[in-house]
Amino acid sequence: MHVTVSRILSSLLVLILATALHAQAPIDLRLNGEHHAAAAIGSMMDISVATTPNVWGSILFSANPGPTLVYGLYNIPIGIDATTIVSHPFYFSGPSGVFTDSVPLLNDIIWEGVTYYAYSYTYDASDPTGFGASNQARVTFTRQVLGGADSAGFIGEDVTLDGSAIAAQGPVPGNLAVNWSVVNGPAGHNAALAGDTSLFPTLNADLPGSYDLEVSLGFPGTTGGATDVVTVEVFDLDVTSQAQGAFSTADPVPYAATLTGPAGATLSVGALATTSGSISGSKAAGPLFTGFDFGVQANGGQKLGRGHSVVNNIGASLATTPLDSLAAHLEQPLLDQIETLMETALSAVNLGGSLSGIPPISLVNTAFFTATATLQSITYDPNIDVELNFDPGAVGVQLTLTNVVLVFDVNGTIIFAPYTDTGTLTMATVTIDFDLVPTISGGMFASTTANETATVTGSSLVF
Numbered sequence: 029m030h031v032t033v034s035r036i037l038s039s040l041l042v043l044i045l046a047t048a049l050h051a052q053a054p055i056d057l058r059l060n061g062e063h064h065a066a067a068a069i070g071s072m073m074d075i076s077v078a079t080t081p082n083v084w085g086s087i088l089f090s091a092n093p094g095p096t097l098v099y100g101l102y103n104i105p106i107g108i109d110a111t112t113i114v115s116h117p118f119y120f121s122g123p124s125g126v127f128t129d130s131v132p133l134l135n136d137i138i139w140e141g142v143t144y145y146a147y148s149y150t151y152d153a154s155d156p157t158g159f160g161a162s163n164q165a166r167v168t169f170t171r172q173v174l175g176g177a178d179s180a181g182f183i184g185e186d187v188t189l190d191g192s193a194i195a196a197q198g199p200v201p202g203n204l205a206v207n208w209s210v211v212n213g214p215a216g217h218n219a220a221l222a223g224d225t226s227l228f229p230t231l232n233a234d235l236p237g238s239y240d241l242e243v244s245l246g247f248p249g250t251t252g253g254a255t256d257v258v259t260v261e262v263f264d265l266d267v268t269s270q271a272q273g274a275f276s277t278a279d280p281v282p283y284a285a286t287l288t289g290p291a292g293a294t295l296s297v298g299a300l301a302t303t304s305g306s307i308s309g310s311k312a313a314g315p316l317f318t319g320f321d322f323g324v325q326a327n328g329g330q331k332l333g334r335g336h337s338v339v340n341n342i343g344a345s346l347a348t349t350p351l352d353s354l355a356a357h358l359e360q361p362l363l364d365q366i367e368t369l370m371e372t373a374l375s376a377v378n379l380g381g382s383l384s385g386i387p388p389i390s391l392v393n394t395a396f397f398t399a400t401a402t403l404q405s406i407t408y409d410p411n412i413d414v415e416l417n418f419d420p421g422a423v424g425v426q427l428t429l430t431n432v433v434l435v436f437d438v439n440g441t442i443i444f445a446p447y448t449d450t451g452t453l454t455m456a457t458v459t460i461d462f463d464l465v466p467t468i469s470g471g472m473f474a475s476t477t478a479n480e481t482a483t484v485t486g487s488s489l490v491f
Contacts, residue, residue: 066250076128080160088106089146096109143169175191186232192227206227294323
């Protein structure tokens with residue numbers, strides 16, 4: 029409700045005269061529960077006034093922080109000018125002495141960072157002057173608080189939260205503070221929240237269960253305000269089947285898994301599914317590996333997957349403890365079979381041909397001579413030789429490519445004059461060596477590479 033400045037001043041005149049004679053008991057005016065609040069555009073803002081029971085009052089807002097000296101007698105703690113509005117011309121405090129209300133805020137990003145200042149006075153018959161005056165409260169508007177969709181994950185693995193909808197509303201001001209916190213989780217948890225002041229924090233939970241994470245926005249000095257809460261369902265999948273064995277292809281490979289986490293989630297493998305938390309069965313052995321793909325569907329509909337591989341090492345005596353390295357459990361005949369499979373797969377995926385998206389390579393850069401090479405194409409014999417050998421704690425991998433031809437353009441300057449040329453690099457063989465260091469975690473194979481080298485033979489360069 030808009031009221032003219034003259035009417036506001038007139039309504040305050042009696043209050044000014046009264047307070048000149050008598051100090052008033054303070055009235056506590058709060059916005060979103062704070063004296064300097066944050067409030068998200070497009071949301072509801074709470075207003076509360078703690079005063080004398082059963083009195084009438086008014087609440088004013090202004091873009092001008094004031095104070096305003098009225099009639100040369102009294103400083104009103106906000107500005108009284110053309111921006112001033114009366115949000116509640118006649119509120120009633122009731123028997124509790126506390127008036128509360130919620131008002132909608134316009135959803136327009138133009139209001140972001142704008143501060144409004146508020147003030148309340150009451151018509152208080154219990155006071156000798158008949159009036160009461162409040163503190164100044166203020167509210168700074170922020171953009172909408174949007175924490176993204178609920179998500180799910182496994183214990184010990186990072187789950188990334190998505191605050192992109194906050195940035196989608198427009199460039200994020202540098203002084204707008206984003207803050208995430210874990211407000212609820214299973215008893216005794218010690219979840220780690222990294223990047224809690226960024227738009228994309230990560231939660232790494234140590235216990236299965238439901239975690240509630242709250243995101244808030246505010247400018248310096250503001251507290252309270254609107255928040256958003258997202259829920260992350262975290263599960264622990266325990267695969268109790270053996271990790272390796274000596275199977276023939278006619279043998280069934282047993283599996284068993286137990287899912288721990290929020291009740292009601294679905295655990296599945298193949299065509300089987302259960303909500304009881306445990307599942308078991310068997311699958312015909314593969315020649316090298318037997319794989320099981322476990323699926324989890326959280327209560328919120330999110331889907332997770334985790335694989336479990338059983339190593340089939342026919343004729344070997346194997347322990348049932350998890351693999352500490354392939355070298356402890358795989359024999360060279362099995363690696364030879366894997367070599368054949370890799371060579372067949374690589375021959376079907378020849379990467380030769382034209383190239384794009386590879387940045388130029390600077391060859392020479394001096395005051396009088398510059399040269400930059402841009403790769404144009406690569407060809408090679410698709411029959412790539414693969415050799416796998418045991419190394420301590422790893423598998424040595426060697427890839428040999430034959431008849432490799434690289435074509436590249438050369439651009440540059442000679443004594444400040446530009447030139448262009450085309451070069452062809454021909455190599456009889458290119459041999460790439462590296463170590464593959466495998467591990468097993470939660471029934472899944474993971475690997476890293478180390479000691480990478482490359483050797484070239486029979487090379488020639490023509491321009």
